[in-house]
Amino acid sequence: MFAIFADGCSWTYRDVRREARIAAVAFMRLGVEPGDLVLSWLPNGPDALRVWFGLNYLGAVYVPLNIAYRGTILAHAIRNAGAALIVVHADLAPQLDTVDRGNLTQAIVLDGDHAVAGLTCHGREALEGEEDAVGVAAGDVPPWQTQMVIYTSGTTGPSKGVLSSYLQCYTTALESFPYLTRDDRFIVNLPLFHIGGTGPTFAAVVFGASIGLVDSFKTSEFWPTIRRLEATSVVLMGAMATFLMKSPPSPDDRDHTLKSAMMVPLSLDGRAFADRFACDVYTAFNMTEISSPLRAGPNPSLAGTCGRPRAGVEVRLVDENDCEVAQGDIGELIVRTDRPWGMNHGYLADPEATARAWRNGWFHTGDAFRRDADDNFFFVDRMKDAIRRRGENISSFEVEAEVGAHPLVHEVAAVAVPSKYGEDEVLAVVALQPDAVLDPADLIAFLRPRMPHYMVPRFIRFIDTLPKTPTQKVQKHLLRTEGVVAGTFDREAAGIFIKRETIGG
Incomplete structure (x- = not known):
């Protein structure tokens, strides 16, 4: 099967x-x-x-x-x-x-x-x-030929198409899920246009295992689906694990076939999840562009860890000049592998982005980490202006492009603000045209047909002008620090909820 x-x-x-x-x-x-x-x-x-x-x-x-x-x-x-x-x-x-x-x-x-x-x-x-x-x-x-191109959200420009070879996909599958066997069945509830869906599917091929393919993750249907499909393994991205842990305890919590869960990121107590649901928890750091250079498990005890470097990779934390930072200091994670073609081979039709990412012989993740004395790595923040909501990476550039298309908007900055579910919500800080007045609900209505459901901002804040540096770059760190201030429009508080569209009835 x-x-x-x-x-x-x-x-x-x-x-x-x-x-x-x-x-x-x-x-x-x-x-x-x-x-x-x-x-x-x-x-x-x-x-x-x-x-x-x-x-x-x-x-x-x-x-x-x-x-x-x-x-x-x-x-x-x-x-x-x-x-x-x-x-x-x-x-x-x-x-x-x-x-x-x-x-x-x-x-x-x-x-x-x-x-x-x-x-x-x-x-x-x-x-x-x-x-x-x-x-x-x-x-x-040949194994170095391009197998697939998956689009991942851009941060300083439009979304980029990641060139993934057969050998990169094989390496990612092999190294992300070393605990799988041919007797396992992966529940694939993440989309096949996302590495969270393609990765487990290809891993099943690599290990001779099987998959249960469903359209999406739904908290109320998760455990019944696990039981019905007799699934033994799953990837829980973003807030999915939080949603499961926040559900009321049930006598059926251990009545299922699940044996392992890859939790990315490890945003809550992995041991508590393992104890409640009687399955082993693993974690890792991965991107569409790489092949899980960091991983941990089963049941890591360090809160927030992404694990340690696996065999076959080198990782460093560096400053803006690619000089290594001291232990405990924050730096950008850069990666290289000893297997040729073990990571992406660039971005489709975007040599500039490829050159920026592959500097000095290392792939630059754009993410900030710190490392402890035992070589455990901890994700700190995004060095880029990406936003992550409900397991989706969102390009602030693309949000800003659509909000800025409204004729009454002069300029806009999109930033992440904390979500109670452990990831981000989207805040759009908007400066209107002179003397313009815009109802934020009307702006939401303008955006809904123009962008994916997960990108539509939850919060809209109007200000006179965006804060800028002397070189006219928007100071997004100030907007992030201020966050949701008094008077900010909250569309959910206003009763505007936007969900994924159902395809095929």
């Missing part, structure tokens, strides 16, 4: 190979060749796996898009990928009507018949057919 899906259907490994070969032949019929990038804009489910594995079987590059993308963020990803073909769910296809579609010429629209103007559109039948010879042998796809 390889996969069990939310509707109870399942695939064996033999089924996976058959589905991948059928999809690979279908892509070949549409003109896809080895090395081509193809966009996949689909929710979790059999189709997402079919497209991913079919493209890779052919030697093409899988490029999944966040199903919450829309507007300028969607257009940027499409242009950046330069792909000619997109596979899209019919519920999402209308979003393509109003954006720059770059080099797209074809679309496979699944579970509906929406026609996208200017594109040759195919239905589900385009992915169907026979398991014919594909014409690509496994040895024809």
Whole structure:
């Protein structure tokens, strides 16, 4: 068995190979060749796996898009990928009507018949057919070839497409979950356009294990889903573990099959979670660009630790000149591996961002850490202006671009403010045009169709001018320190709650 899906259907490994070969032949019929990038804009489910594995079987590059993308963020990803073909769910296809579609010429629209103007559109039948010879042998796809491009939020510019080789994906899977065996079943409740979803799925392939693939994490449904799918392992990102711990104790807390949980970050007492739910807790530090250089477990006792360096990596904490800081001091974490291609090989069509990240032979994470005398590493803060909310990395640049598109907004800064769930909420600090008046609820209404649900600011604060340095750079650290002051608009307090859209009914 390889996969069990939310509707109870399942695939064996033999089924996976058959589905991948059928999809690979279908892509070949549409003109896809080895090395081509193809966009996949689909929710979790059999189709997402079919497209991913079919493209890779052919030697093409899988490029999944966040199903919450829309507007300028969607257009940027499409242009950046330069792909000619997109596979899209019919519920999402209308979003393509109003954006720059770059080099797209074809679309496979699944579970509906929406026609996208200017594109040759195919239905589900385009992915169907026979398991014919594909014409690509496994040895024809070298391990250093790009397997996938996953978009990760930019911090000083638009989102970047991370170039991940087969060897990086293999290394990440192997090193992130060394405790897995072929008898394990990963519950994959994070999306397949996110490393939190692709990582466990690929790890199951590496270890010969299986997955239970569902559409999302829901606190009330988590344990029933674990029991129904007989899952033994899970990744709990962001506030997911906090939500589970805050749920009322139940006699059923230990009545399940879960054996291990990768908690990222370790934002609460891992031992308390392990004791309550009778499973081992692990933690690690990872990014889409790297391969879990730090890890700890089972059941680490140091609060907030990300672990110690694993074998095969070197890590340093450095200042702005890449000089190592003293033990106990805060520095940026930089990483390199002894396995060639064990981390990303750059950002798609963005040589400047690649050069900034890969300076002096090390990959620069942009995250601040400290290290104790026992070589334990602790995450301190983001050296960049990213915001993390409910497991999603949010680019302040992209929030600011959409808020700034409102005609009454003069300038804006988006910063993180603490959430009671242990991560961040988004605060938009806005300076309006002279003599302008804007109801914050109207600004929220303006933003909702323009950005993913998780990016819409919770807090809006109006000020006359943003604080700046003499060189006119916004002093975001001052805005973060001030946080939510009196008079700040809180959309949730105003009864405006924005949730993820359900795809496919």
